[in-house]
Amino acid sequence: MADADVMKILVASDIHLGYKEKDSAQQRDSFNSFEEVLVIAKERDADFVLLGGDLFHENKPSRKSIHSCMEIMRKYCLGSRPCQVEVLSDQSIDFGHTSRTITSVNYEDPNLNISMPVFSIHGNHDDPAGSGSLSAIDLLSVAGFLNHFGRATSLEKIEISPVLLQKGSTKLALYGLGSIRDERLHRIFLKKNVKFLRPKENTDEWFNIMTIHQNRAKHGQTNYIPEQFLDEFFDLVIWGHEHECMGTMQWNSIQNFFVLQPGSTVATSLTAGESKQKHVTLLHIRGKDMKPEYIPLRSVRNMYVEDIVLKDVSCISDPTKPMVEEEIQAYCEERVESILIKAEDDLSGHPKQPKLPLIRLRVDYSGGYPTFNPYRLGANFTENVANPDSIVHFLKKSTRNMVKGEKQDMSDLDDLIVNEVVEKVKVEDLVEEYLLNNTKYQMSLLSARGMSMAVREYVEKKEKDAIYDLCEHQLDKVSTHLKQHNLLTMEQDRIVEEIARYKEEKKSASMAASNNAGGGDDEFQSQEDVRAILARVKLERSARGVATPNIDSDDEMVISDSEAQITASTRGKRGGRGGRGSKGSTRGRGRGSRSTRGSKAAIPVVESTPVSRKTGNIMDAFNASSQRNQSIIKSNITKISDSDDDVQMTSYTAPKPKRRNTKRGRGVEFSSDDENPFGEPASTSKRRR
Structure with a gap:
């Protein structure tokens, strides 16, 4: 062809x-x-x-x-x-x-x-x-x-x-x-x-x-x-x-x-x-x-990952014997040296390929074996490895056998990150778990979920005002509830009780709605909800002429939140464009024949199936708050050949669409289809990185 x-x-x-x-x-x-x-x-x-x-x-x-x-x-x-x-x-x-x-x-x-x-x-x-x-x-x-x-x-x-x-x-x-x-x-x-x-x-x-x-x-x-x-x-x-x-x-x-x-x-x-x-x-x-x-x-850059289980290494003595720590480090250094020899042989020869490899040794020290300082080992390979500070990662199998329903003692945040594999643990998840399970430091006013999502915005999106703005929003929300029930003039103990009752009521309603419809009354259902709230808080603060307490780094591209919704833009189709030269093109309206572009209408589509604060009492917080706002089996694929000529390809047969009853909407032809991936009629609507 x-x-x-x-x-x-x-x-x-x-x-x-x-x-x-x-x-x-x-x-x-x-x-x-x-x-x-x-x-x-x-x-x-x-x-x-x-x-x-x-x-x-x-x-x-x-x-x-x-x-x-x-x-x-x-x-x-x-x-x-x-x-x-x-x-x-x-x-x-x-x-x-x-x-x-x-x-x-x-x-x-x-x-x-x-x-x-x-x-x-x-x-x-x-x-x-x-x-x-x-x-x-x-x-x-x-x-x-x-x-x-x-x-x-x-x-x-x-x-x-x-x-x-x-x-x-x-x-x-x-x-x-x-x-x-x-x-x-x-x-x-x-x-x-x-x-x-x-x-x-x-x-x-x-x-x-x-x-x-x-x-x-x-x-x-x-x-x-x-x-x-x-x-x-x-x-x-x-x-x-x-x-x-x-x-x-x-x-x-x-x-x-x-x-x-x-x-x-x-x-x-x-x-x-x-x-x-x-x-x-x-x-x-x-x-x-x-x-x-x-x-x-x-x-x-070449990368090598190797797992080491110390109890299976014959050259390492009993963990209770002296000098075993030095033996473990010596064995790890030996493994690194061996990998470096392989890395040199594996270089592709590309002029821009880095010579220093990435190396990770995952060392399982279960069985009572001691650990050594990984930086001490890394110091020996600063000229040979691209990541000398993170060559060794110690881990061990969890020995906890928690009874179903038993709550873990969260007296210290370190309990969350003890010698387990933590490479994929997210900061916001640690924050939420800590705030939910630590009864001593559990928050009375703020939502643990909202706070954890604000931490994520701060860490991943560099939104430096995220935690501050979420606090603003949640304080104002509770304050509004108390005002509506005329409770701000009550004694502090009564206010604390009402706040606890209000939070429990919202939590129960959210859990019930989540079980019924995959969502809930809790406004922090997703990161998009948090971004919408943060945007609204900044807009309202800007409207009042209050400065944002944000200082952006000179090294970053500054984009501040100011919109709560993503809006669709609707535009008309383009008209014709004048020619750009006499250069020919095999595609009919290429670089040299663009004048034909406006004369060809777009093909229509149809629907398929488918910051720091002063310490004070609770009244101080609300008084200050009141002044603020708020994502059919093809048997084989033909192997590539050196030539583009006469290449055989795997054949594909698309499902045949059923006849449709068309209706018009917004300048694009649509149709209803009584088939979709879920076996029910698809409802009309929109898009998605």
Whole structure:
């Protein structure tokens, strides 16, 4: 078949630009990997790059990170090479959520010369926040370096409309959903409030790709997204967020689609999953056929994780004997030396691959073995290992056999982080558990859940006023309740009793509502609720002319919260654009023939199935408060060949849609469908990193 019909897409995810940027050894790792991704795309003549979220590691990346990113994209994404892929959907809807000035894909903008388009959803690290609800990748989008798609305009009902692309006879429907807190998105799916739109014309001829950035592995009842939640008409699901690079695609025999988990391009945690070979995937799509080409990344720093169980090591004496601590350290040093020899042999030869490896020894000292100071061992390898301060991690199996229902003694926060595996423990979870279980320090006015979420906003999103504003909000809320019941003039003991009763009443109502409908009266159901409250508090404080007690670092991009809701922007379709030159293009409306673009209407889509304070008494708090406000089995995939000519591909057959009764709404044709993933009629509504 002719190469003009083959669409080539380079898939990568979780780039995490800026990770360890203040570490002298690892500060360039993420940028080197990202540059290699774009080099591969250019060398393999990819039509575009598709990213699965978390381009940046920080929600508010430093100026240095943004500068380095734009420098790399300027080098590899700008140029005169014509882009052969035509966009057939309404582009103002696909990409216009970033700015009203963005009404088309970047390579069709007459003011830009794009040779390598990049399409990306946002992840949980670079999700929209602050004034205007913008993310760091929105800056790249408005600058013309990247096409940001898949952003939800509602957090109640989500309607996902595809970016429709065509190259030759190959038609691609590209769906995307940026990261949403897993518990919230899980609840939205259960309520059947996620709807996928499909092309109205020649529905069965489109190859359907879904790009998502959520937990894939189950970490609890609702903090992940089951693959079965996604519609079975998809041919391929690209799953971001999970950092382990899976060697091949996995087939879901229930939903009849393949899942591609690209993994990250840089290791952000010292775990076994992160130590696997990092790679990108080049997809070759022709019609309904596809074949993947897995390309290893050669600039990635080598990482080695090894488990050591001391009681199984023959050369280590009985734990009660003297000098056993020195024996353990000597054995660990021996293992590090052995790994360093292997690391030298494993170097790829890439000029930008770092020479120093990352090493993690997970030492199980169960059985009464002593530990040694890990920094003492690390000091011996400062010139040989990239992470000398974190080579050794001691752990042991828990010996606690708690009776079901028995409460753990929380007299000290250290009880939460004793010698257990704590690499994946989150600060906000520790705070919530500590505040809930420590009766001595349990809060009388504030919500433990709200406080823990405020801590998360402070830690992950660098919202320095989060804890202060949450305290403001909750104090005002309790104060309002007391005023409504004329209790502020009562004795302090009576006020304390009423507050306790009020909190217990709210807790009971929340638990009852949560059991019935997956939600509750507690306003802190998700991080989005906290952000809405924080935004409202700042708006009200600003309206009163009260200064915000926030001091932002000069090294950070400052984006302050001022919006409580994400609003959808609706724009009309674009008209024609004048020609840009006489340069020809094989795609009919390419860089040299854009004047034809306005004459072709967008293809309609139809619905698918679906701070410090003075100490004082309680009255002081309320008096001060009153002055303030407030996310069919294909038997095989053909192996890649060295030539692009006559390549056999796996055949895909999309489910045949049933006949639909169409109705019009908001300028886009929709239809009702009596089939959805849950077996019930889907309700009408909206979108999703």
